Amino acid sequence: MRSARSGLAIALCTTLLAAVTAGCSGDGGGGGSKAPVPGVTDSEIVIGTHMPMTGPASAGYSKIAPASKAYFDYVNANGGVYGRKITYKIMDDAYNPANTQNVVRQLVLQDKVFAVLNGLGTPTHTGVLDFLKTNKVPDLFVASGSLSWNQPDKYPDTFGFQPDYTVEGKILANYVKANMAGQKVCFLGQNDDFGRDSLAGVEKILGAGGLAAKDTYVVTNANVGPQIGKFAAAQCQVVILATVPGFTALSIGTAARLNFKPQFVVSNVGGDYSTVAGLLGAGKPLLEGTIGANYLPSVANAADPWTTLFTKVDKDYNGNAPMDGNVVYGMSVAYLFVQALLAAGKDLTREGLIAAVEKGGFTGPGLAPFRFSKADHSGYGGLRMVKTTGGVQDYFGPTYQTDDGDGAVTEYSGAAGTPPANGIPSA
Amino acid sequence: MRVLPGNTLLRHLLIAAAGGAALWALTYQLELYRDYQLATAAAYLCATAGLTVLTGLNGQLSLGHGALMAVGAYTVALSQDKWGILSLSLALGVLAALAAGLVIGLAAARLRGPYLAGVTLAVAVAVPAVTTTWSSVFNSDQGLPVALDPPPGTLALEQWQAWLAVGCALGVLVLLANLTRSRFGRDFRAVRDDETAARLAGIDVARTQVLAFVVSAAGAGLGGGLLAVLTQSVSPGAYALSLSLYLLMAVVVGGLGSLAGAVWGALLLVFLPDLTHQLTVGLALSPGAAQRVEGNLPLAVFGLTLVIVMIAAPGGLQGLLRKLVPFRTITPLPKSEERPVSDAQRT
Structure with missing residues (x-):
């Protein structure tokens, strides 16, 4: 009985397999001459x-x-x-x-x-x-x-x-190194390539041991109390944030609740003033003096x-x-x-x-040039520092550019172009 | 009246072969995205089939099957990264989930009702924390990529994935269908209906419960492993607590305790979010309203479906279908099958 069953099972499997193989060979050799481009019509x-x-x-x-x-x-x-x-x-x-x-x-x-x-x-x-x-x-x-x-x-x-976050990390750290020399610098980053790439940039400038404390957060856990508490205990004077806006607000709010008042330096992707201020609500004066970087026109x-x-x-x-x-x-x-x-x-x-x-x-x-070429697929190559003063986030100082390797952070003298009269680029 | 052979294994194999052939032909007709959805439904089916056996036939409630799927998925990702042999990875995924199921099952066999639900819930909640705590292995929220060799010949990846997933799901269904009609299946039901009576009849209650948990965990592990292969990635977001709850809702809406119900449930899991997406697109709401509706509508529709099904058809979709179509004339079932599942639900 048992052998009859397994025999049947094998026979069935073989049939299926044969059918599958037949299907495979029947499918080959499609390929038209000039296929239409997906998603593109004349209109x-x-x-x-x-x-x-x-x-x-x-x-x-x-x-x-x-x-x-x-x-x-x-x-x-x-x-x-x-x-x-x-x-x-x-x-x-x-x-x-x-x-x-x-x-x-x-x-x-x-x-x-x-x-x-x-x-x-x-x-x-x-x-x-x-x-x-x-x-x-x-x-x-x-x-x-x-x-x-x-x-x-x-x-x-x-x-x-x-x-990229490494370029940004280098430029932020470069500003910290030049203007906040001797202060204890700490770093909070997202627990993925965003945080890691940014940290790599910061440490390229400050040195591997240049940070007094560093930690990570995950977006699925809306509590940064332990991380900020650790920074407070380490007496950080400058905290660099590689965070999305929600966690920028959370970090700054948590620090305020712990009566911990470091200088916050925030990555561009998490540093837009109106976004973070909207999240902080009545706590938005906490953003006063916050430093960041940007590369696109300021709404201010x-x-x-x-x-x-x-x-x-x-x-x-x-x-x-x-x-x-x-x-x-x-x-x-x-x-x-x-x-x-x-x-x-x-x-x-x-x-x-x-x-x-x-x-x-x-x-x-x-403000900075694109780096696009055959060998380089990264976008903008530089940023300019921004600071929030009186509830307005605006640019100060020169535009900086650098690479994601060990190159120096240098000033970039070029400026943004002006838009065409009708606001639409032409060929 | 018997159309199909009386031999259980033969009957199940014939049904599976017919279903497999029909689906195989279907994959050629479908668009690639539909093939992908079919494959996803098949992957979910591995898990829902196991869960319906555990909850419907054995009376144990699990809110942690999403976590067991995650065990299978992460095992596949790690194994693919190391060895790159898909069959080995899937087998390891099943084994890992089996081991996890054994551990949870041993604890579960000592617990009843809400306490059992609590323990399994804790397992589901722990997944993101585990991936974050050992982020060097599991890479936190970002998750891991799953390396895949391209499919043989000129076959589209999605079609090949559909074959793989449907094949595995049919295998799971055949195995579970045989199991539920064997002595073990009768033991499962005896334990569900009355533990004391089962014990008096010489059934080792605890062992039966652990066995049911292990079997169902293996199904979940395979389902999770397949999902990892389909999306070529694993991340905790795919195996959140909501997945565990969705799985349970799916088997209840589909029809608790019946494998056909598990099929309905798996289809619902894939097509209901898709349907609600079409709905929000079709409604042409203002961007702001569309944003808010888009993320939440599937939840609302699923909840509403659950409420309606519980009121209108407590036996789930499959129960409703059985009422409308006299299935008994096609597949004669032993008398014990006819006991309504609602007996167990009332206790």
Whole structure:
């Protein structure tokens, strides 16, 4: 009886296997001559993104994609790019890498997007790099400063946007070293590549033993009491934060509750004044004197032509959302993407777009230059320091640039360009 | 009236083969994203099938099956990183979950009702903390990548994944279907219905309960391992407490104690969030409202479905279907099968 059963099982398995093999060989040799480009028609370009519209990182960041979409709507209303309108599909991943896996597959396999633009987050986007590479989807201007986006050999279709966290860490630490010499410096970072890359930059400048204390946090645990308590016990005078806005607010608030008042130096991605002030509510005076860095037009400077342009687009196409660093960021990304599409030419293909970005030569609202080339896929290469005074966060001092290696931090003398009269780049 | 053979194993193998062939043909018809969803449903099915046996047939409540899936998933990720042999990794994933299930099961066999729920809940809650505490191994919230060799030939990755997951799920179903119709299955039900009576009948109650937990943990481990393979990554966010609760809700809505109910549950787990996403897109809400609805609507719909099913069809979707379609004429079941599951729920 037993042998009869196993015989039957083997027979069934063999049949299935044979069927499977037959299926495999039958499937081969498809391949048409000139396949249509996914997501591109004569009248439309469909692109997508994954964003934390809800969840622990949604504070502030949820405003980025709607701002990009508003800029695309502005471009569409003015004729689009080579007559094609841009459709921007925004998927919520709640900053959960597991959701990112799902929504990006939905974008690529179901919605057949031409490219993924500005997918947000280090832990989230790291998980979909391989998937995007397998499907040869251009993965442009990732909304994170992780060094992972700059691996042209391994991920030829992935490009960064903002200064990477190591560059930023070096520039922040350079300021601390020059202006707060002799003080005890401590570091709090997110427990992933964001925190690690930033820490690497800080330690390149301050030396391996240059920090009095360092610790990490995870976004799923909304309590930084132990970390801040440790810094207070170590009598830190300067605390560098590589945190998302929610945890910037949490760290500064926790320190205030412990009556611990160090000088906070905050990474750009977690340092936007209106975002953090909104989270702190009545505690927003705690942000007074906080130092950070930025590379895009300041919303505090209404005379800046870029701020004027983006405010106008925001008013007409974004429901007049309160202007902050996130809105400026979203529109700057969209501006760059339109530039890249124009550079890729009328006959739009994925390969053409990648080649156009690698060719570089983009100008825009940024204070520092882009580093894009065949061998370098990282975005902006520098930052300028900002300080919050009287509830206004604005620039001071020169723009600095550096690399993510051991190069020195140097001043950059160039300035941001001015926007074209109609606010839309031309080919 | 017997259409299918009376031999249990033969019958189950035939049903599985027919189902497998139908699904195999289906993977060619579906878009790649649907293939991926099918594969995800199959991976969830491994876990829900195990859970429905544990909760429906053996009467033990587990709120920690998400954690057991995580054990399988992380084992697969670590093993793929080290050796890169997929079959070995999946086997190790099952073994690791089995071992974890044994430990939890040993504790569980001494506990009843809310205390059992509490212990399993603690396990589910511990997952993120474990990945953070040993972040050098598990890499905290960011998780680990799962290295995968490309599929053979010109086969699309998603289609190949669907075959793998469906194959594994069918294997699990056949094994569990046989188990529940064997002496062990009868022991499971005897222990669920009345522990004292079972003991008087010579059944080792504690051993039966541990066995049920281990079997169901193995299913969860395989499901978790498959999920890791499908997404090519593992992170604690994929195995949060909510997953454990979703799994339980899925088997209850599907129909507690029935493997067909577990299939319904697994399908719901995959397609309900998708459906609510389509709904929010279709509603054309203002961006702000859409944001708030998008993340929360699946939860609300799932909760509402649970409430409606409990009121309208306490036997779950499968129970409802059985009422509408006279299944008994197709697959004759022994008399003990007919005992309504609600007996156990009332105690």
